[in-house]
Each structure stands twice: as structure tokens, then as C-alpha cells.
Amino acid sequence: MIYRDQYAPGPARGAEVRKDGEEKWTLVLVREMRHSPEKVWQALTDPAQLREWAPFDADGSLGTAGSTVKLTTVGAPALHVTETTVKRADPPRSNIVGSLEYGWGANDMRWELEALGAGTRLTLWTSIDRRFIAWGAAGWHICFDVLDHLLGGTPIGRTVGPDAVKFGGWKQLRDEYAKQLGVEKPA
């Protein structure tokens, strides 16, 4: 992981919150990737690639609508496994936006992959406990950096759960998102 030492997460950006009621909010994250939608789609659905960057492991492909997949949260002190059925899996094609939907526990996950020049505009809508919205934004920020490096051939290694919290830039990043999203600074 020679690239890991050089990695810095950069400033908080591309996040907003949609509030549906008191408790359940949706975090919307937009990230521009230097890689094609087809390549990003593979990384979002293939268990072997998810293991390199995502905050969960999948025991099967997420790329087929209707299939049932077990998701294991990475870095949880106690084993945490939830089962999901993929609701929608439309791969990106020329001029067609890719769309992927499934649940991660109680969190609804919706991804869109839109061609942007030679790269991809990746959007994630994820419902999340409002107390942890800045954590979620900071966590996904680092995951997206790890994904971008992975696809670019300069891997920095999966950084999730306690590894993300221990990471040097974590607190600053989390507090920047809390400020941008207008939520209280987490404890």
C-alpha cells in the first residue's frame, strides 16, 4: 500500500440531506470518478471488488434484480449480517444512466451512474439515522476515494469502520460535513 501514505481525503464536498420526517433522513452524495460507468458498475456489484473498498462484504453479485444477497458490515465489533433483495439493477449503457437499488439493513441504497466525458458522475441516495449523517458522509467520502484509487490502479486499501475513525483526517472531515449539512457536531 505504497499509495496509502500519500493519501489525504481532501475537503468535504458534494453532499446534501433530504429530510423525510423526524428520524429518517436521506444522505445524497455526488462524486465524479475518472473511470467509465461500466467500470464503476462492476466495482459496485462484484463481491470481489466490493471487498476492496465498500463498508460491507457481499456473498453474491448485487448486479441482478431479484437476487438475494447477504451483506456483512465490515469492522463491527460483533458480527452483523443483513439479507437484501436487489430491487433494481440496470447497468449503464451508452446514453443510459445505470441504476442500482437494494437495502443495507434498514438503510435504503440507490445508486446512479451517469457518463461524464470519459468518466462517471456517481450519485448515492442512502437513508440513514440522522444522528450519524455526518459520519455517513465522511465514511462514504473515504470509500469513494478508495474506489477511485482502486480503479486507477493506485490502491490505498479499504478504510472503513474503526479504520476510518482512526484515520488522521477523520475528525476534520466529519466536522466539515456536519457544518455543510447543518447538523450538530457528533459526539
Place this chain on the structure above:
Amino acid sequence: MKIKLTSVFVDDQEKALRFYTDVLGFTKKSDFSNGPFRWLTVVSSDDPDGTELQLALNDNPAAKTYQQAIFQQGQPAALFFTDDVKGDYERIKGRGAEFTMPPTDTAGSTIVKLNDTCGNLIQIVQLAGW
């Protein structure tokens, strides 16, 4: 090797946190989240470096089944120890908790049982001799 932590399943972590702190009088110790997972523990206010109790969400079928089965049998999901069970009973009752067993003398101890509102019975024990 040390016993540092034990767990109870709860049906709602936020409700559980309020009950275990505001009603029972414990203190929040750890609160972390990764996606749908939330690591939440409380500790005795009298022993903040002591054994932690994890309030684990019962978000899988095995946890729900286990929790309901022992609840229906009247089995407590956790036991806490005190040197003043009658005082604790009055204090916790005064904060609105529902007791399924008032202070009751058994061989060697006095016990109470209460409903934690999150799917569990909790037993508080005062050993005779303490």
C-alpha cells in the same frame, strides 16, 4: 482474559438508550455507527470502567426469536446486582418503569423483575450477605 462486555437485544436502540440511562440510571459509554450498524453500550454510573452492556439491535430473525422466547418464559435477559434492591425498586418505579415482580425474597437473595420496554425482562438482585 477479562469479561468486559455483555449484550442484550433491543427492538429500538434510541428507546433503549433512554430507558437504560434515564430510567435505570446507567451512563452511555460507546456510540459508533457504520451504515445500519450501531455499536451502543452503557455502563454503571458507579463503575464507569466496569463491564459494559451492549444494547444490540435485534435486526435478525434469530435475535428476535430468542428474545421473544425467553421473554415469554419469564426469563430475564440480564441480571444486575445492587446492595439496595428496595431503594432501586422505588427509584426506578418512580421514573415510570413497569415491574413484573416487586421485591421478593428468595433463597439467598431479594429480587425484582421489570420490563425494559425494548422486549426484555431485567432482574435486579441483592444477595443476602452483601
